[in-house]
Amino acid sequence: MTVFRLLWRHRALIAVLVRRDLDARYRASVLGFFWSLLNPLLLLAVYAIVFTYIFSPRFPGGDPYPLFLFSGLLPWLFFSSAVLDGSGTLVDNGPLLSKVMCPPELFPAVTVVSHLVHHLLALPILLLAMAVSAAAGLQAFPWTFPLALVALVPWILTTGGAVFAISVLSVHYRDMRDLVGHLLNLLFFSSPIIYSLEGLQVPVMLHRVLTLNPLTSLVTIYRDAAFAGQVSPPQTWLAALAVGVAAWWLGTLVFAAFRETVVEAV
Amino acid sequence: MRGSVRFSDVGKVFRWRGPRARHETLKGALFQRGSKRRGAVSAEHVALDGIELEISPGEAVAVVGPNGSGKSTLLKLAGGILKPTTGAVEVNGRVTALIELGAGFHPEITGRENVLINGMLLGLRRSEIEARMQEIVDFADIGSFIDQPVKIYSSGMYVRLGFAVAVTAEPDVLLIDEVLAVGDEAFTRRCLDRLARMRGRGVTMVLVSHDLDLVSSFADRAVYLERGRIVAEGAADAVVARYRSDAAGDIERDLEPQQVREAAAERRWGNGDVEIADVQLQVGETSTRLVPAGSPCQLRIRYTVHRPVEDFVFGIAWHGPDGTQVSGHNTDLAGFVPRRLEGTGEVCCIYDSLQLAPGKYLIDVAVHARDGLAYDYWCDALELQVTSEVEWPGVWSPPHRWQSNGPLWAEKAEESGPDAENR
Numbered sequence: 001m002t003v004f005r006l007l008w009r010h011r012a013l014i015a016v017l018v019r020r021d022l023d024a025r026y027r028a029s030v031l032g033f034f035w036s037l038l039n040p041l042l043l044l045a046v047y048a049i050v051f052t053y054i055f056s057p058r059f060p061g062g063d064p065y066p067l068f069l070f071s072g073l074l075p076w077l078f079f080s081s082a083v084l085d086g087s088g089t090l091v092d093n094g095p096l097l098s099k100v101m102c103p104p105e106l107f108p109a110v111t112v113v114s115h116l117v118h119h120l121l122a123l124p125i126l127l128l129a130m131a132v133s134a135a136a137g138l139q140a141f142p143w144t145f146p147l148a149l150v151a152l153v154p155w156i157l158t159t160g161g162a163v164f165a166i167s168v169l170s171v172h173y174r175d176m177r178d179l180v181g182h183l184l185n186l187l188f189f190s191s192p193i194i195y196s197l198e199g200l201q202v203p204v205m206l207h208r209v210l211t212l213n214p215l216t217s218l219v220t221i222y223r224d225a226a227f228a229g230q231v232s233p234p235q236t237w238l239a240a241l242a243v244g245v246a247a248w249w250l251g252t253l254v255f256a257a258f259r260e261t262v263v264e265a266v
Numbered sequence: 267m268r269g270s271v272r273f274s275d276v277g278k279v280f281r282w283r284g285p286r287a288r289h290e291t292l293k294g295a296l297f298q299r300g301s302k303r304r305g306a307v308s309a310e311h312v313a314l315d316g317i318e319l320e321i322s323p324g325e326a327v328a329v330v331g332p333n334g335s336g337k338s339t340l341l342k343l344a345g346g347i348l349k350p351t352t353g354a355v356e357v358n359g360r361v362t363a364l365i366e367l368g369a370g371f372h373p374e375i376t377g378r379e380n381v382l383i384n385g386m387l388l389g390l391r392r393s394e395i396e397a398r399m400q401e402i403v404d405f406a407d408i409g410s411f412i413d414q415p416v417k418i419y420s421s422g423m424y425v426r427l428g429f430a431v432a433v434t435a436e437p438d439v440l441l442i443d444e445v446l447a448v449g450d451e452a453f454t455r456r457c458l459d460r461l462a463r464m465r466g467r468g469v470t471m472v473l474v475s476h477d478l479d480l481v482s483s484f485a486d487r488a489v490y491l492e493r494g495r496i497v498a499e500g501a502a503d504a505v506v507a508r509y510r511s512d513a514a515g516d517i518e519r520d521l522e523p524q525q526v527r528e529a530a531a532e533r534r535w536g537n538g539d540v541e542i543a544d545v546q547l548q549v550g551e552t553s554t555r556l557v558p559a560g561s562p563c564q565l566r567i568r569y570t571v572h573r574p575v576e577d578f579v580f581g582i583a584w585h586g587p588d589g590t591q592v593s594g595h596n597t598d599l600a601g602f603v604p605r606r607l608e609g610t611g612e613v614c615c616i617y618d619s620l621q622l623a624p625g626k627y628l629i630d631v632a633v634h635a636r637d638g639l640a641y642d643y644w645c646d647a648l649e650l651q652v653t654s655e656v657e658w659p660g661v662w663s664p665p666h667r668w669q670s671n672g673p674l675w676a677e678k679a680e681e682s683g684p685d686a687e688n689r
Contacts, residue, residue: 012391012392013386013387016379016383016392017383019379020379020383023374023375023379024372024374024375095366095369095370096370096387097347098342098347098365098369099347099363099365099366099369099370100363100365100369100370100384100387100388101345101347102387260349263342263347263348264348
């Protein structure tokens with residue numbers, strides 16, 4: 001809670017820093033901000049071609065597959081790219097921390113917000129793809145689409161918690177950066193992003209383990225809203241929210257534990 | 267009180283585990299728990315130990331000492347960048363640290379945006395920064411470069427912009443780490459002038475520098491650190507002298523803190539009936555030895571009378587370091603007729619505007635009889651530095667402006683003529 005208050009107090013600064021991140025990222029590129037739209041569009045185009053013409057997985061609820069995949073992948077990309085960036089955010093801003101002095105909480109928050117901005121910019125592409133696909137008669141249009149924004153709340157909390165923890169841990173333990181890539185990979189394949197749990201034919205034990213993956217509920221509520229056109233059952237929503245709150249709480253706890261020594265370790 | 271700094275029994279220990287020094291590893295953390303419990307591989311560096319220091323609002327304190335003596339750590343503790351391991355650091359008011367100018371600049375974005383970010387980090391509001399943007403750009407003297415990415419700046423531009431932002435925050439306490447050593451002569455002069463003006467407004471300053479001449483002219487007081495402990499503390503000149511002789515290696519040092527008294531090597535004579543107890547130059551409410559050119563100031567002479575006298579004159583003589591007479595005035599010339607002088611008291615000479623060119627000046631102060639018999643004649647009682655943003659020759663800097671009929675001037679030249687510098 002105190003973290004929220006601190007971030008709120010510095011909201012103007014966070015806004016400026018987010019702008020800086022976005023600016024710096026697209027500075028000197030010809031298309032500039034347009035890349036935020038183009039990136040997901042190109043990704044979608046590649047998936048559409050590969051998974052329609054090269055091989056097309058089939059399972060119940062997974063049709064058309066490129067859109068099924070895309071709607072699972074977008075929030076995941078928000079999470080994973082924020083976490084990857086988060087592992088370097090304090091180190092990269094070391095000069096600001098050690099020479100100018102400012103609360104270290106700002107930088108993980110800035111990382112999350114800038115990736116959230118990218119995600120929000122990709123949403124219209126997802127919406128457009130759904131509309132085109134519905135118009136072509138491949139699926140019904142998911143009228144529940146706006147609910148995806150609500151489903152983002154647990155995603156933001158989870159991502160925030162993870163980024164807080166990772167950022168401060170990777171300052172103290174430089175091996176985190178390498179480790180994080182592999183952890184994300186493992187998490188990616190154990191989450192129902194490229195497959196759905198319903199259509200999965202694996203041993204019961206493994207199925208159970210996969211259900212226990214905390215990200216499962218988050219992926220489900222988002223995809224139900226943005227792709228399947230249905231509202232997930234309340235227990236899934238509650239599970240997702242619980243995951244978000246727990247991740248945030250844990251992440252900020254870890255951050256607080258290492259906060260005082262950040263400047264020295266940077 | 268706003269602007270005060272207090273260190274009470276402050277210690278700072280940097281710890282790291284294992285042989286990898288700064289970069290701890292996960293493996294280390296996981297597997298050394300056990301060995302640590304057995305009291306093994308934990309390296310420590312005591313950066314500061316038992317520091318007691320009290321700085322009053324408006325005071326300028328310099329920290330001197332060899333490399334690695336803990337000077338920068340002390341500054342970072344005062345700035346709240348580091349937390350003390352033991353003891354407490356109390357700072358009242360807004361603190362700005364000039365530790366590495368432009369350190370926080372992001373190379374890819376423009377100077378303007380960087381100024382905005384740095385200013386906000388220093389606690390200014392967006393609107394405040396935007397209002398002062400022109401002032402910052404002018405001081406940094408980077409013109410249209412302000413809208414270019416910082417990565418194409420020259421190192422001088424970088425530093426100037428960093429300084430300009432940092433002092434715009436109008437701190438109560440300013441921490442300065444060796445920043446005047448970077449940049450060219452013109453930049454150093456402008457910075458010094460700016461700092462002198464801030465001192466006149468009562469900003470507390472803590473300065474870390476290896477430039478001992480700067481320390482003596484800038485600071486009221488100095489602290490001499492060695493291996494994390496205060497070795498000496500007192501008047502800036504005396505501490506600097508002590509440090510110089512230590513650095514030359516010809517003094518046995520005792521590690522007990524020791525108050526250093528002003529060395530009595532100055533030229534001073536008189537029969538001692540009246541003693542000049544103290545001479546101070548004040549700009550605003552602050553005693554200082556840095557005076558911005560053209561600013562109002564006053565010279566206060568405190569005296570103690572040992573044997574009452576009825577014939578007395580207070581006099582002041584200004585001269586340059588090369589002996590050039592600059593000015594002399596006394597109470598007799600000003601028409602004061604003496605009647606009696608006893609006890610203690612103060613005489614104050616007020617300058618509405620110190621119209622001297624930038625440079626070093628020495629002041630003799632004396633109390634003597636009208637026939638010239640000296641009660642106390644103190645040569646070089648005070649050494650001053652007059653600062654200004656630009657340098658011009660000579661000793662006199664009268665307020666002036668230019669008028670012209672005929673020549674065509676570029677716009678900039680009119681604004682920044684000598685007149686503008688001569689507030």
